Structure formats: C-alpha cells, structure tokens
Amino acid sequence: MNEADQRIGVAIDPTHGKAVDNEQLQAWDAQHSWHPFTPMRQYLTSDPLMIVQGQGVKLQATDGRWYYDGCSSIWLNIHGHRHPYLDTALQRQLAKVAHVTMLGQANVPATLLAKRLVDVVPPGLTRCHFSDCGATAVEIAVKTAIQYWHNLGQPKKQQIVGFENNYHGDTLGAMAVARSDFFHSPFLTLLPPNHQLPYPICPDQADPTAGETCDPALGQDLETLLQQQGEQIAAVIVEPVQGAGGILPAPPGFLQLLRQICSRHNVLMIVDEVATGFGHTGDWFACTREAVTPDILCLGKGLSGGYLPIAATLTTESIYEAFLGEIAEQKTLYHGHSFAGNPLAAAVSLASLDLMPRLIQSLPPKIELLHRRLAALSDQPHVWQVRQRGLMAGVTVCRDRGTGERFHFSQRAGYVVAQHARELGLILRPIGDVVILMPPPCISLEDLDQLLDQFLEAFDRAAETWATKSQDTETQDTDT
Numbered sequence: 479m480n481e482a483d484q485r486i487g488v489a490i491d492p493t494h495g496k497a498v499d500n501e502q503l504q505a506w507d508a509q510h511s512w513h514p515f516t517p518m519r520q521y522l523t524s525d526p527l528m529i530v531q532g533q534g535v536k537l538q539a540t541d542g543r544w545y546y547d548g549c550s551s552i553w554l555n556i557h558g559h560r561h562p563y564l565d566t567a568l569q570r571q572l573a574k575v576a577h578v579t580m581l582g583q584a585n586v587p588a589t590l591l592a593k594r595l596v597d598v599v600p601p602g603l604t605r606c607h608f609s610d611c612g613a614t615a616v617e618i619a620v621k622t623a624i625q626y627w628h629n630l631g632q633p634k635k636q637q638i639v640g641f642e643n644n645y646h647g648d649t650l651g652a653m654a655v656a657r658s659d660f661f662h663s664p665f666l667t668l669l670p671p672n673h674q675l676p677y678p679i680c681p682d683q684a685d686p687t688a689g690e691t692c693d694p695a696l697g698q699d700l701e702t703l704l705q706q707q708g709e710q711i712a713a714v715i716v717e718p719v720q721g722a723g724g725i726l727p728a729p730p731g732f733l734q735l736l737r738q739i740c741s742r743h744n745v746l747m748i749v750d751e752v753a754t755g756f757g758h759t760g761d762w763f764a765c766t767r768e769a770v771t772p773d774i775l776c777l778g779k780g781l782s783g784g785y786l787p788i789a790a791t792l793t794t795e796s797i798y799e800a801f802l803g804e805i806a807e808q809k810t811l812y813h814g815h816s817f818a819g820n821p822l823a824a825a826v827s828l829a830s831l832d833l834m835p836r837l838i839q840s841l842p843p844k845i846e847l848l849h850r851r852l853a854a855l856s857d858q859p860h861v862w863q864v865r866q867r868g869l870m871a872g873v874t875v876c877r878d879r880g881t882g883e884r885f886h887f888s889q890r891a892g893y894v895v896a897q898h899a900r901e902l903g904l905i906l907r908p909i910g911d912v913v914i915l916m917p918p919p920c921i922s923l924e925d926l927d928q929l930l931d932q933f934l935e936a937f938d939r940a941a942e943t944w945a946t947k948s949q950d951t952e953t954q955d956t957d958t
C-alpha cells in the first residue's frame with residue numbers, strides 16, 4: 479500500500495470543490511444523514527466511526543485506526559475488502575456497461591450468473607429472478623408463491639407461515655411475513671396477521687459435527703396447522719439460522735423435516751438464505767448441508783461477495799411453468815425492480831463464485847477455532863448463552879447468570895460490549911442484548927485468533943463496566 483493510499487480524511491467538498499477535514503465530514507454526517515436501523519439521537523452522541531477504506535478483513539476510519547470488520551459489513555463481505563480478483567472483474571465490466579434493464583431483455587453477466595447459480599444451489603432450482611436486496615428477494619418469493627397457487631386455480635392459498643422472531647427484511651411485504659409487535663407497532667394495520675410458529679433453536683454452542691436429524695416433534699405445530707388450514711396456506715418461510723433474531727440456529731435436520739411436511743401438505747417451502755448463504759454456515763448454503771431443495775430460495779447479502787447490491791430468488795421449473803400462458807390469461811408475474819440483474823453486480827458475483835469452492839474448503843479449522851475460543855465465555859458471569867453455526871456466532875449477555883436476570887433492551891447491553899470492542903480495534907454490530915460475531919469467511923486463522931482476543935477482552939471490560947454501574951446504583955439506592 480503506498481503512502482497516498484494511507485492518507486485519510488481527504489475528501490472533496492461537493493459544493494465548493496475544496497478539500498475537507500474529518501471534523502467537517504462528521505458535522506455533515508450529523509446534519510444531513512439519517513442512518514438505517516439507527517436510533518439517531520444516540521448515534522449522534524456516540525462518536526460514530528466514519529470509514530475511509532478497507533483492506534482484507536480490516537477497515538480504516540477517519541480516526542486513522544484499522545479495525546477488524548467483525549460483522550462482515552453486516553453479514554455481506556465474504557472474500558475481504560478490495561480483493562484484487564473482484565476488483566478486476568468489476569473494472570472489466572465497467573469498461574463495457576454499468577447498467578441496463580432486464581425488463582424484456584438480457585445482459586451478458588446476469589445471464590452467466592443465472593447459469594452459475596443454478597449449478598451451485600441445491601438441485602432442482604432452475605430459475606433465477608434477480609433483484610437488488612434481501613427484502614426484494616423475499617417480496618418476490620412471497621408474491622411468486624401466492625400467484626403460483628392463484629395461477630393453478632387455488633386463489634384461497636394466500637397465507638404465509640413464518641416463525642416467531644424471524645426477520646426477512648424491512649419492506650412491507652417482508653415485514654408481513656415476520657410481524658413484530660416491537661419493531662412494527664406503527665404499521666401493524668398494514669400487516670395482515672400471519673401464522674408464526676415457535677422456532678426451535680440449538681440451546682448452546684452447536685457442535686459443528688452434530689448429527690443431521692432432529693426430533694420429529696419439532697414439526698408437530700406446523701403439521702397440525704397445515705392439516706387444519708392448509709387450504710389457505712401458500713407457503714412456509716424459514717431462516718436456517720435466525721440472523722437478526724440473534725443468531726439462533728435451528729437444529730440440524732430441521733430443514734429436512736420442514737421439507738417433508740410442506741411436500742405432504744401441498745404447501746411451498748421458501749428458505750431465506752440471505753444471511754446464511756455463501757459460506758457463513760460453513761457450506762455454500764444451509765440447504766446444501768441438509769441436502770434439501772426448497773421450492774423457493776432467497777439469496778442476497780454475500781452473493782456479490784458483499785461488493786454491490788444484488789439478490790436472487792430461485793424457483794423450481796414447475797413453479798416457473800405455472801406462470802406461462804397467453805397474455806390474456808394474466809399468468810405473468812408483474813414484478814420488477816429497476817436495477818434487477820445489474821451487470822456490474824452480476825460480474826462481481828461471478829468472480830465471487832469463482833473463489834467460493836476454495837473458500838469453503840478452508841472453513842473447517844476456522845469454525846473449530848471459533849468454537850474452541852468461544853468456550854472461554856462460559857466462565858463469564860454476564861454471558862447467558864453462546865450460539866454458533868459455522869462462522870456465525872451470537873452471545874446473549876445478561877445482568878446475572880446466577881439468577882438469570884436479563885438486561886432491558888433500553889440498556890443496550892450488546893452495544894456496551896461493542897463499544898469496548900471498538901476501543902480494542904474490532905467493529906461489531908449488536909442486536910439488543912446479543913453480541914454478534916460474523917467475521918468475513920476469508921479471514922486467516924491468525925487474524926481470527928487476534929480478532930477473538932479482542933472479542934473476548936471486550937466482554938471482560940463490559941463486565942467491569944457493569945460491576946461499577948451496579949455499585950453506583952447500589953450507592954444511589956442507599957442514599958435515597
């Protein structure tokens with residue numbers, strides 16, 4: 479890396495064309511940005527990071543420091559930042575065309591990508607519908623499922639069954655299959671009640687070599703619901719590991735069980751692998767590991783290696799065929815997004831897929847290292863539960879493990895740990911009282927080990943913070 483590359487805080491004022499310093503940038507961010515999924519008042523007092531550049535598994539901020547990207551830039555990054563192979567693929571495509579529409583016409587990279595994806599996803603998924611984010615991949619899945627039954631003359635099959643605590647994105651359709659009283663309270667009248675079944679989770683650090691069958695009793699709720707109301711149900715949607723729910727892995731074999739139940743009751747199975755796809759679970763897809771072919775598969779996040787927005791909804795040939803007919807029969811899926819099949823994103827996705835087979839082979843020792851080192855957290859008085867599937871880990875913290883007392887969400891307990899991690903050089907993005915660790919799968923064993931030093935240290939420091947705080951509270955209590 480040359481010296482010019484290391485300069486930070488060099489940006490150009492868009493209005494006057496002059497160089498601006500970091501303080502100016504921070505002030506503009508505070509004045510004009512509205513950050514996604516971010517409580518803005520708290521953000522503004524948090525001395526937020528402003529990222530300048532990335533290299534491999536690290537990111538540099540305007541403070542000059544390099545940080546481990548411990549959340550893979552929110553579960554997207556697979557091969558690291560500024561990977562020469564991905565960068566080159568992108569530059570080559572840029573020399574041809576940046577964007578053209580896929581409405582009624584094709585482009586070269588999107589065509590190649592559809593073919594490549596069909597080769598790597600579970601067999602039987604033959605059709606690839608591109609869009610630009612995970613939420614749109616889910617919208618397409620849900621609308622495809624409902625219209626499929628409509629086209630087959632079963633218009634009553636409209637409901638989608640989800641699981642409690644699930645997350646499928648933030649657009650209304652995706653929210654409608656993952657209704658949450660907490661996150662969606664202003665919108666509940668727009669979200670028709672849907673079925674949410676209990677989601678079974680592996681209660682503790684899942685053994686990566688655990689068996690591949692799960693207790694059939696875990697399917698009983700779904701079985702009963704489909705027996706009683708299957709005529710109104712179009713599909714079941716599931717995350718193999720609930721991501722935004724706090725990294726909650728379903729027991730191995732659960733997808734297989736759902737597959738059997740859905741097939742038995744003539745209901746489509748939608749698997750949302752937006753978070754779990756492309757290496758994070760230790761395999762191409764969670765479905766690959768269980769040899770399950772869903773009827774509809776949603777991919778996003780890591781599809782482009784985390785470089786550019788692109789998503790895909792894959793379906794079987796028989797679903798696709800239900801949408802063929804004369805124009806007047808109105809069987810077409812009238813759904814599309816302007817940037818669907820963007821050639822730049824497709825080109826970089828193809829490059830990412832080239833790197834996947836070797837990456838997948840490199841994962842077992844990393845997963846094992848993560849597993850071994852996370853075990854140290856079982857001595858932590860503020861750690862309630864540690865969960866892991868592949869390179870995805872979620873650690874729930876608590877006020878007191880002895881009594882099982884949990885933190886209130888307003889105490890932002892995960893955030894406390896993340897702030898300590900940041901001081902140590904590690905970027906995390908917690909959710910409530912869950913500290914999530916999801917390093918880019920390309921990470922080397924050495925980097926993972928160092929990152930884990932910081933990760934574990936952050937819990938020790940948070941424990942000190944909480945110890946001091948609770949003493950404070952006690953003093954206050956006695957004072958009053």
Ligand SMILES: *Cc1c(COP(=O)(O)O)cnc(C)c1O
Pocket residue numbers: 610611612613614616645646647648717721722750751752753754778779
């Ligand atoms: C992130 C996520 C989505 C939404 O993806 P966006 O690209 O943020 O719209 C959907 N499903 C799952 C499982 C996710 O983790």
